[in-house]
Amino acid sequence: MANNSHELVQVVTLLGAAVIAVPFFKRIGLGSVLGYLAAGLIIGPFGLRLFDNPSAILHVAELGVVMFLFVIGLEMQPSHLWSMRKDIFGLGSAQIAVCTAALTLIGMAFGFSPVVSFISGMGFVLTSTAIVFQILAEKGEIGMSHGQKMVSILLFEDLLIVPLLALVAFLSPQHTSNGIHWDGIFIAIAAMAGVIAAGIWLLNPFFRMLARARAREVLTAAALLVVLGTALLMQVSGLSMAMGAFLAGVLLSESSFRHQIEADIEPFRGILLGLFFIGVGMSLDLNVVSNNIPLIVAGVLAMMIGKALCIYLVARFMGSSHSESLDRAILMAQGGEFAFVLYAAAAQAGVINQEVNANMTTIVVLSMVLTPIVVILMKRFMPKPTLSLEGVDLPQDLSGCTLVIGFGRFGQVASQLLLARDISVTIIDSDAERIRNARNFGFQIYYGDGTRLDVLRASGAEKAGLIAVCVDDPKVANKIVELVKHEFPEAKILVRAYDRIHARELALAGVDFHVRELFESALVFGQEALRVAEVPEDEILAVAEDIRRRDRERFEAEISNGNAESGRGFMHSNLPKPTPLVEPKREAVVLNPEDTEDSSK
Incomplete structure (x- = not known):
């Protein structure tokens, strides 16, 4: 009974921290993401110590990212995705290749081996989907052209986590000569084929049958079942949960139940995504920061500036305007949640040691915390883009009644x-x-x-x-x-x-x-x-x-x-x-x- 009471106190604490911090931060113009991060830092093990296991919170709250990608998938009809193929595979691969090379060189400049530098840099290349989507959503820019290009790059990065985890296993000193695990590859392919087949032939009849029952709560349960079930299937088969949820959303994007499903999922998505950011704030190990202040500060600045510069150059090379390129560079200059997964897997496989894991995790978390601040500062202090008056006449000595x-x-x-x-x-x-x-x-x-x-x-x-x-x-x-x-x-x-x-x-x-x-x-x-x-x-x-x-x-x-x-x-x-x-x-x-x-x- 006491244990149940303690868990309820933790739930109330989490909700209370969010309810207090987020409106305050939004009111002073710092945005909801920074409010969640600050709330997590304050109540976490390095603040008031109301929680001592932020990884448990993160594990549950990752479902918020999963549901967020499912909702985004609902907005992405297959025809729309096909029209974005050049941005997904062209722009996405170009940005990732250039950023990976630059960040690997930065790691080597700090004295790390090429393998450790590559894994560290590659983790930082994987941008925070949750932060970018949240900021784009608050600015109302997800559906705009430049927003869609960022969505394309993020989708490609989500796809990249699978081969990266396979590469970590290959680079591991514990790696044996058993050869390629073809059974795992076949399982992953079979899982994706199963999800696609179910989305095409089963989901619409399934929701039509439930709609006849006229029970709103059953439709909500079914929507959660589709999201979480697909995410679980992808995870069990060795793929990304977020990728599975996005795929499920895409398959339901042309369903007549799309808007109902989105309305049912939205409250859960918002709460869990907020908990994810709180968990990230809790994960900021202030002891690691204090013990390695020069390395952490230099690493955050070097990797954020290096990544932002690469993103800007790639965007300009691919034909984007200066303002669009700068906006993309600032918004995507941080590391992301998949970096935690990659670093943990690399540490477990012996590719990097625990100290590198802790330092890089802290650098990624700090970059995620700094991104909303940098976005706000750039908005306030950067000169506004000049207005194009091409094809527009100015009044001069006109007359009319x-x-x-x-x-x-x-x-x-x-x-x-x-x-x-x-x-x-x-x-x-x-x-x-x-x-x-x-x-x-x-x-x-x-x-x-x-x-x-x-x-x-x-x-x-x-x-x-x-x-x-x-x-x-x-x-x-x-x-x-x-x-x-x-x-x-x-x-x-x-x-x-x-x-x-x-x-x-x-x-x-x-x-x-x-x-x-x-x-x-x-x-x-x-x-x-x-x-x-x-x-x-x-x-x-x-x-x-x-x-x-x-x-x-x-x-x-x-x-x-x-x-x-x-x-x-x-x-x-x-x-x-x-x-x-x-x-x-x-x-x-x-x-x-x-x-x-x-x-x-």
């Missing part, structure tokens, strides 16, 4: 009404890619920041009778309004409001018209819902008008009382009733706003 600032979803639709009446319109936007895309639809958009007075003058704001502010950032919109009211008081100002509070700020600033961006679309949506409910048309129109009236009255009361409520959607105007400017001459151009809009807007 209307100036539209912002060509996002809102500005695109609003400007089309003006263009349809042949009104002279000048449009500026600060997104160069959006401007290039809009040109494909026949729109002339100029690049310019509406918060700069010189840009407004060059765009013809002095001659414009109407300035429409269609940007989606309330602070930017307020700055533009303040500038326009002060410098161009004769112009009428129409502004896109973000919410009720922003609308109140605009009303107090004295703009001529503002509309909260979702109000009218929400009313149209609600009216259509009433039509589906078979409400008479005259009642629908009356309800919509009543909502407009009551919301307008509440807003005017708030303005007069100085009390802004939270809410969404209101239209307010200080303009007189509009009169036609010119007769309509052509139909409005129908443009899908998503075609020229950045997906984040």
Whole structure:
């Protein structure tokens, strides 16, 4: 009973450390990975000593890496993987070959034998899949082109652990002349063939049968069974658990149950991956660091800088831009979790001694700890990449009766009404890619920041009778309004409001018209819902008008009382009733706003 209580205390301690450390580190901008690592160091055998066996935690928490790769596999359809084959085998093999050669030479420069240097360097070449994926996920870059290239390299490195372990056995002084273990090779091939066959012919019928039972917990259990069962089969056959889980994910990537399985696995993946990082933090042996400070510090710096330089050179040689190459070099400059497996196997086989194992393990752990810090420092202190304005026109001595600032979803639709009446319109936007895309639809958009007075003058704001502010950032919109009211008081100002509070700020600033961006679309949506409910048309129109009236009255009361409520959607105007400017001459151009809009807007 006491033993069970002790285990429960340890579980509570682990969860408590994560719950306290991770939000704190994210709040100060250091990221969740560093929070987990710090939590592990604090509660581990070299901190508060609440745990004395971090390897046991790591052994269980490795399932987090396994599940992480399974979820990544679910996003990788076989056709997508096939399209990445050049990056996986071309870019991946080039980077690994160059980094291995450089790190082996670094090891020899430190006085180690070629074999020890090769094993040490090769372990450091195997990048931390968990850290890279976690940082890419937090930045939302896994699906981007440069993120996919890193994914390809990591996949190749995961494949590499199998021949490396075989090489360790071959280099072992304990190696006998029994020849190649063909039975082990056949078992591994048979295991992979079995997983592929099961994924193609058995998994979908299996999940369909369970879905008929309509028991959510059974589907969750089945998802865990597939992940852990495949990982176990791969491990027993001498392959990587993570590789098996990834393979299972790929085989299920085109299944109709993919999204359900991913939702079931996600909570377990997140918790176990966090425990893995805590275990890595616990494994940082401060005694080894203190006894070998010069070697450890020099080793970390030499290997991280050497690996980063090699990655950068390979990336540039393979056609990547400077910023992309630098980002990849920084993010992948650390050693990884598979290094622990390789070093432990090499020590057990007598290829390296226990002191080298301890030193190299510490160097890898420190490199993993330093990576999130280096990423944050580089983000803060490196100059931002210069914006390419190729194919983009800058405003210069323009004139038009209307100036539209912002060509996002809102500005695109609003400007089309003006263009349809042949009104002279000048449009500026600060997104160069959006401007290039809009040109494909026949729109002339100029690049310019509406918060700069010189840009407004060059765009013809002095001659414009109407300035429409269609940007989606309330602070930017307020700055533009303040500038326009002060410098161009004769112009009428129409502004896109973000919410009720922003609308109140605009009303107090004295703009001529503002509309909260979702109000009218929400009313149209609600009216259509009433039509589906078979409400008479005259009642629908009356309800919509009543909502407009009551919301307008509440807003005017708030303005007069100085009390802004939270809410969404209101239209307010200080303009007189509009009169036609010119007769309509052509139909409005129908443009899908998503075609020229950045997906984040």
